Amino acid sequence: MACKKEYVELMHKYLDREITRDEEYSLRSHLQSCEACQSHFHELKRTVTLLETTSKLQVSSNFTEKVMNHLPKENKRISYMRWFKRHPILSAAAVFFIFMFGSILSVWNQDSQLSVSKEKDLIIQGDTIIVPEGVTVEGDLVVKNGDLKVDGSINGDVVIINGEHLMASAGDVVGEIDQVNQVFEWIWYSIKGFFKEVFSLANIFWMVP
């Protein structure tokens, strides 16, 4: 078959989708007249179809896992970063609490000095603050790192941080007495204060028409 080689070349060009229109025309007209080339072309097309329709084999289900187990270890920093990216709200909350507890604790640790919110008319005796008889403290009283002995009277709430209210005293306190002695109590007290402030602020805003 003298015709074959040239036309077989065209058939492959056709299958590679690289045939020109003229070439395709000449191939088609040749195929109509040449039975040998026609069956050759048919067989080629069939081969291609068979190859393209091969069954889709799948890898075993744990393939990805196996690959991942063989990779070199991941940088710790990156896995943390990814965790933060995936949980933005939790990360924000975590950062907030770290700062909050940090600042509260540092305040707790900082001052171990005796301090009192109002010194007027009060007697300071070592670590004890004494409200003398006949003295009336107007408003709230906060005592840090010291005990409080009330012989007079207090017209408001009392908060004692890291100290004691000496109950033996016969004085009079109008309002609540709060004693804060542990770090956690201190934190709880700070948080309560924080929310009280928030609410009082909110109240102010609501009251404004």
Place this chain on the structure above:
Amino acid sequence: MDTKIKEKIKLVKKGDHAAYEDIVSFYQNKVFQLCFRMIGNAHEAEDLAQEAFIRAFINIQTFDENRKFSTWLYRIATNLTIDRIRKKKPDFYLDAEVKGTDGLDMYSQLPAEQVQPDEEVESMEIQTFIQREIMGLPDKYRSVIALRFVEELSLLEISEILNIPVGTVKTRIHRGREALRKRLRHI
């Protein structure tokens, strides 16, 4: 899809493992099939595909992001498979081209009666049969055929993957196609 893959690759380059997991699950079947077509054994093909993914990860820094990731990955897989085939190659086989002839192999030296009897062909699953015939081809044709017909890649991509000129790819596809035509005509 391409832009998504590119983003993932960037993450992988920074050392993100989870991003690579997505890459693996996206390409795993393609790479596996490519290896299978060339090596003809599912177990070995999976082994090779796994190796290809691990190598790609280790060498990810050398990958040029302006190029196509699949091309690079297939190249790794193809090279690994060809290496494996060479290691287990027998000294002599029927598909070796006879020197001085153009594309004639040792099969042409055998009497025609020994070609697959029809009954045997019918009893064999067609896919297994096709794969067996592909395995009968020399490996340089096998890799081209696998890339062309399993992944349906362009001639240009195949030439990039195998690092050979497009003209050579064409010649190999034509020869491979002719060889398979002869082998598959009696199905």
